[in-house]
Amino acid sequence: xxxxxxxxxxxxxxxxxxxxxxxxxxxxxxxxxxxxxxxxxxxxxxxxxxxxxxxxxxxxxxxxxxxxxxxxxxxxxxxxxxxxxxxxxxxxxxxxxxxxxxxxxxxxxxxxxxxxxxxxxxxxxxxxxxxxxxxxxxxxxxxxxxxxxxxxxxxxxxxxxxxxxxxxxxxxxxxxxxxxxxxxxxxxxxxxxxxxxxxxxxxxxxxxxxxxxxxxxxxxxxxxxxxxxxxxxxxxxxxxxxxxxxxxxxxxxxxxxxxxxxxxxxxxxxxxxxxxxxxxxxxxxxxxxxxxxxxxxxxxxxxxxxxxxxxxxxxxxxxxxxxxxxxxxxxxxxxxxxxxxxxxxxxxxxxxxxxxxxxxxxxxxxxx
Amino acid sequence: xxxxxxxxxxxxxxxxxxxxxxxxxxxxxxxxxxxxxxxxxxxxxxxxxxxxxxxxxxxxxxxxxxxxxxxxxxxxxxxxxxxxxxxxxxxxxxxxxxxxxxxxxxxxxxxxxxxxxxxxxxxxxxxxxxxxxxxxxxxxxxxxxxxxxxxxxxxxxxxxxxxxxxxxxxxxxxxxxxxxxxxxxxxxxxxxxxxxxxxxxxxxxxxxxxxxxxxxxxxxxxxxxxxxxxxxxxxxxxxxxxxxxxxxxxxxxxxxxxxxxxxxxxxxxxxxxxxxxxxxxxxxxxxxxxxxxxxxxxxxxxxxxxxxxxxxxxxxxxxxxxxxxxxxxxxxxxxxxxxxxxxxxxxxxxxxxxxxxxxxxxxxxxxx
Numbered sequence: 001x002x003x004x005x006x007x008x009x010x011x012x013x014x015x016x017x018x019x020x021x022x023x024x025x026x027x028x029x030x031x032x033x034x035x036x037x038x039x040x041x042x043x044x045x046x047x048x049x050x051x052x053x054x055x056x057x058x059x060x061x062x063x064x065x066x067x068x069x070x071x072x073x074x075x076x077x078x079x080x081x082x083x084x085x086x087x088x089x090x091x092x093x094x095x096x097x098x099x100x101x102x103x104x105x106x107x108x109x110x111x112x113x114x115x116x117x118x119x120x121x122x123x124x125x126x127x128x129x130x131x132x133x134x135x136x137x138x139x140x141x142x143x144x145x146x147x148x149x150x151x152x153x154x155x156x157x158x159x160x161x162x163x164x165x166x167x168x169x170x171x172x173x174x175x176x177x178x179x180x181x182x183x184x185x186x187x188x189x190x191x192x193x194x195x196x197x198x199x200x201x202x203x204x205x206x207x208x209x210x211x212x213x214x215x216x217x218x219x220x221x222x223x224x225x226x227x228x229x230x231x232x233x234x235x236x237x238x239x240x241x242x243x244x245x246x247x248x249x250x251x252x253x254x255x256x257x258x259x260x261x262x263x264x265x266x267x268x269x270x271x272x273x274x275x276x277x278x279x280x281x282x283x284x285x286x287x288x289x290x291x292x293x294x295x296x297x298x299x300x301x302x303x304x305x306x307x308x309x310x311x312x313x314x315x316x317x318x319x320x321x322x323x324x325x326x327x328x329x330x331x332x333x334x335x336x337x338x339x340x341x342x343x344x345x346x347x348x349x350x351x352x353x354x355x356x357x358x359x360x361x362x363x364x365x366x367x368x
Numbered sequence: 369x370x371x372x373x374x375x376x377x378x379x380x381x382x383x384x385x386x387x388x389x390x391x392x393x394x395x396x397x398x399x400x401x402x403x404x405x406x407x408x409x410x411x412x413x414x415x416x417x418x419x420x421x422x423x424x425x426x427x428x429x430x431x432x433x434x435x436x437x438x439x440x441x442x443x444x445x446x447x448x449x450x451x452x453x454x455x456x457x458x459x460x461x462x463x464x465x466x467x468x469x470x471x472x473x474x475x476x477x478x479x480x481x482x483x484x485x486x487x488x489x490x491x492x493x494x495x496x497x498x499x500x501x502x503x504x505x506x507x508x509x510x511x512x513x514x515x516x517x518x519x520x521x522x523x524x525x526x527x528x529x530x531x532x533x534x535x536x537x538x539x540x541x542x543x544x545x546x547x548x549x550x551x552x553x554x555x556x557x558x559x560x561x562x563x564x565x566x567x568x569x570x571x572x573x574x575x576x577x578x579x580x581x582x583x584x585x586x587x588x589x590x591x592x593x594x595x596x597x598x599x600x601x602x603x604x605x606x607x608x609x610x611x612x613x614x615x616x617x618x619x620x621x622x623x624x625x626x627x628x629x630x631x632x633x634x635x636x637x638x639x640x641x642x643x644x645x646x647x648x649x650x651x652x653x654x655x656x657x658x659x660x661x662x663x664x665x666x667x668x669x670x671x672x673x674x675x676x677x678x679x680x681x682x683x684x685x686x687x688x689x690x691x692x693x694x695x696x697x698x699x700x701x702x703x704x705x706x707x708x709x710x711x712x713x714x715x716x717x718x719x720x721x722x723x724x725x726x727x728x729x730x731x732x733x734x735x736x
Contacts, residue, residue, distance in 0.1 A: 002372040004395045006406035007673040009689055010492060010615030011397065027372045029379065030398035033492065033615060038374035100504050105497065124378060124401065126494035129473065130501045136468050136642060137505015247378030247401060274504060305375040321377055 011035055014060035015150050015212025019220075023230040031061035031124045037232040044327060046229075047236045050199055051328075054158035055231025056219050059196070059203070060150035065108075065120040065128050069142035072116050075135055078272045079120075080110075081256065081265040081279050087112055092177045092192050095120075096256040096264050097127060102278030104254050105130055107246050107261075109194060111179065111205075119205075121151065123246035134274070148209055154219065155201035158226045163202055165222040167191065174202070184218075187211055196233045198241035198368050235303060236324045239333045242293060242366030249291060249321045249335045255279070257287040258337065289318060289339045293363040294351070296332035300325030301353055310336055310360060311350045317342040320351050320360070329367050338362055379403055382428035383518050383580025387588075391598040399429035399492045405600040412695060414597075415604045418567055419696075422526035423599025424587050427564070427571070428518035433476075433488040433496050437510035441483050442640065443503055448478075449624065449633040449641045455480055460545045460560050463488075464624040464632050465495060470646030472622050473498055475614050475629070477562065479547065479573075487573075489519065491614035502642070516577055522587065523569035526594045531570055533590040534583075535559065542570070552586075555579055564601045566609035566736050603671060604692045607701045610661060610734030617659060617689045617703045623647070625655040626705065657686060657707045661731040662719070664700035668693030669721055678704055678728060679718045685710040688719050688728070697735050706730055 005011070005028055012034040014020075020037050027039040037058055040046055049055065067075055077084050080095040087093055089112050097106045106127040111119040120127065132144045154163055163171045167182045171191070174180050179192035190205040206212055220228055244250055250259045256279070257265065265279050273279070294310070303324050310318035318338035326333040334351075342349065345364035350357050373379070373396055380402040382388075388405050395407040405426055408414055417423065435443055445452050448463040455461055457480050465474045474495040479487040488495065500512045522531055531539045535550045539559070542548050547560035558573040574580055588596055612618055618627045624647070625633065633647050641647070662678070671692050678686035686706035694701040702719075710717065713732035718725050 001389065003393065004370040005373040006395045006397045007671070008397065008613075008616055009672060009674055010399075010613065013674055021369065025371065027374045029374045029376065031378075099500060126497055129494055130497035132467060133498045133501020133503075134505045135501075137502045137507075139505075245376075245378065248376055303375070304377060306377055306381055 005030075014058055015206065015209040016058040016060060016152060016216050019213055019216040020058050020230060025230070032063050032122065032126070034061045034063070036061045037230070040230055040232070043235055043324070046231055047234045047327070049227075049229055050156050050197060050231055050234055050237055052157065053227040053229065054154060054156035054162050054223060055229055056216065057153040057155060057231050057233065059153045059233070062121045062151045064147055064149040064205070065122060065131055066145055066147045067118040067120070067131065067142055068116065070116060071135075071140040071142040072118055074272065075131065075140055075142050076110065076118050078134060078274050079131065081271070081273045081275065083266065083271070084110075089114060090178050090180070092179060092194055094177075094264065096259070096261045097130075098256060098273075098275035098279065099130075099252075100274050100278065102255050102275040102282060103252050104246070104250050104256060104259065105252065107244070107250070107259075111190070111192070119147070119149070125246065148207065150206045150209065150212060152204045152206055152212070152215060153195045153201060154204065155195045155197045155231065156199045159201035162219060162223045162226055162228060163191070166218050171202070184211070184215060196243055197237055198243070199237070235322070236326055236333065239322055239324055239335055240326055240329065240367040242335070244291065244335065245322060249337070254337070255282055255287060257282050258289050258291065260291045286340070289337050290343050292336055292338045292343050293366045294320055294334040294336040295361040295363055296320075296323065296334055296351055296358050297361070298332070298358055301332050301355060301358075309352045310338060311352060312342060317349065326367065333367055334360070373398075382426055383574065383577040384426040384428060384520060384584050387581055387584040388426050388598060393598070400431050400490065400494075402429045402431070404429045405598070408598055408600070411603055411692070414599055415602045415695070417595075417597055418524050418565060418599055418602055418605055420525065421595040421597065422522060422524035422530050422569075422591060423597055424584065425521035425523060425599050425601065427521045427601070430489045430519045432515055432517040432573070433490060433499055434513055434515045435486045435488070435499065435510055436484065438484060439503075439508040439510040440486055443499065443508055443510050444478065444486050446502060446640045446642050447499065449639070449643065449647050451634065451639065452478075457482060458546050458548070460547060460562055462545075462632065464627070464629045465498075466624060466641075466643035466647065467498075467620075468642050468646065470623050470643040470650060471620050472614070472618050472624060472627065473620060475612070475618070475627075479558065479560070487515075487517070493614065516575065518574045518577065518580060520572045520574055520580070520583060521563045521569060522572065523563045523565045523599065524567045527567075527569035530587060530591045530594055530596060531559070534586050539570070552579070552583060564611055565605055566611070567605070603690070604694055604701065607690055607692055607703055608694055608697065608735040610703070612659065612703065613690060617705070622705070623650055623655060625650050626657050626659065628659045654708070657705050658711050660704055660706045660711050661734045662688055662702040662704040663729040663731055664688075664691065664702055664719055664726050665729070666700070666726055669700050669723060669726075677720045678706060679720060680710060685717065694735065701735055702728070
């Protein structure tokens with residue numbers, strides 16, 4: 001059953017919404033109280049196209065939080081267990097953010113402008129309120145606010161070709177998770193080699209809503225013979241690639257170690273991170289459950305609306321949190337959280353879906 | 369153009385979702401990362417029924433934040449300019465919540481269980497993160513978390529009759545914005561005389577998701593001859609009644625005084641509220657703009673997806689943030705924010721809607 005979405009100012013449109021709707025979006029989700037396109041032609045058509053050509057994605061929902069002031073870097077390090085000490089000023093860092101008990105509040109990408117200015121490109125929670133609350137509570141000298149920045153992603157194997165046409169050959173010098181500021185008409189944008197797919201590409205941080213549609217139009221104009229199309233994060237492709245979704249595959253109930261993010265939890269000595277003590281205990285003991293790829297063979301399942309229990313011998317040993325039929329791998333690809341003792345590669349479990357019980361296979365690695 | 373909503377675990381279902389979908393919901397919005405029904409038969413049919421009979425509303429999206437511990441009351445007073453000193457332990461208080469600059473972060477209803485335990489029934493922002501951030505930053509001795517509580521509202525002129533049948537005559541002793549705990553099967557619920565309509569009714573705080581559908585079914589079973597129907601906050605009725613919506617009619621850009629909430633900003637001496645200094649300045653100077661009822665005569669307009677500029681002599685003097693056609697008042701009823709100097713009753717302005725410019729009349733009072 002398909003339900004329509006009721007529009008209101010509260011579900012914010014983006015600078016690219018006129019382009020997205022003219023291009024024929026059919027479905028939305030809501031992410032950070034803003035509209036995120038989810039389907040243009042069909043999830044499967046969009047998936048096939050993403051793997052072959054190039055797509056332009058309105059990911060304005062990746063709202064930015066700016067930390068600006070003398071205490072910006074100190075506050076930034078309080079937020080995350082990842083050591084930011086050696087970060088260069090053209091780097092983007094994926095930074096798990098936890099509370100004082102070591103539980104995940106968000107999994108954003110941080111961009112360092114300078115020691116006194118950062119952007120945090122957030123997943124789906126009002127992280128601004130946590131950062132502001134901490135800053136006010138600690139009496140830090142830093143302003144925390146949402147600037148007028150809306151990311152536009154260009155993803156797919158032809159993303160390099162398309163961006164070269166609009167921004168010039170300097171685009172090739174941008175390394176993975178690094179950025180450059182490049183000119184566009186009478187302004188310039190930060191462009192990072194990053195994005196929520198495994199097909200390669202860029203995220204363009206569009207500063208100033210008025211520049212949104214001119215950029216959107218320039219990309220479609222330049223990419224006609226590359227078969228450029230509008231797109232969006234694709235459920236099938238992101239599960240195949242093991243890209244976790246905050247709110248789906250991890251929530252405030254989980255620690256970074258449970259989410260397979262242990263490599264980002266090796267703090268330097270004297271680390272200020274607010275969850276340092278809690279995570280240190282968990283690092284010593286190991287996590288109680290962990291994210292795994294799960295294969296569910298058989299006929300295609302309807303994507304999950306809620307967690308599906310994973311069972312062994314009648315006992316709950318985990319849950320599937322995202323699932324979709326993969327045309328390329330001819331199985332239902334899924335992401336789940338599995339208890340210790342059951343997460344080894346090849347473990348056979350049962351998953352309780354709304355369409356009945358099915359066999360499920362725990363996998364060490366994702367598909368792509 | 370109607371867009372469908374893509375389901376995922378991230379857009380949380382509620383304990384009442386099976387009932388809501390069986391009863392024929394057709395549209396949803398997303399509120400606090402959870403599904404909120406918006407239409408059953410049609411907005412106009414639901415409006416007419418709400419004013420004549422009784423409706424059961426799944427308002428689980430009013431998530432609770434629990435403050436629990438020795439510093440709970442101290443923290444609660446830091447959050448709001450409203451003086452909580454004389455609040456009785458069976459009272460519900462509408463409490464504007466502001467940041468350190470006096471800007472609105474949420475406009476919840478607070479329920480006092482005791483000096484060491486509060487619930488905050490939130491509007492659409494992750495207020496939990498602000499409260500936790502402040503508590504951690506200040507080093508307070510209090511736990512802050514989201515308990516398993518999902519409010520179910522019963523609204524409409526026959527709400528008293530329906531609740532008496534399910535909970536007994538004690539229901540009549542509950543005064544406006546007061547609550548009682550009353551038994552239901554082998555449990556009990558806090559029931560407050562409150563709700564997001566002007567038709568009268570109650571909000572039942574359902575503790576434990578497993579009690580959701582039994583209560584839903586009991587209400588529909590008991591109310592057959594009262595013509596009970598499922599419903600939801602109704603756009604037309606809430607605008608007629610001047611019930612503001614956080615995210616629509618006020619945002620983090622506004623102060624409580626701008627939202628007409630000055631009466632809740634008279635703190636006791638020595639008030640701990642985090643925005644005390646900022647609000648004291650504004651109380652002395654008066655707000656720069658204020659919420660007003662706006663009448664837009666003529667043919668029915670499609671409800672607003674974004675703010676519509678309010679103009680006078682070619683100058684922007686405010687904006688309309690919610691609008692809908694009212695069958696009872698035969699005009700488009702609207703809520704807007706109007707600059708000082710233009711907000712007097714009877715001021716004639718122009719509003720720029722997606723369907724063209726229209727005359728708009730500023731009104732001192734809402735319709736109902």
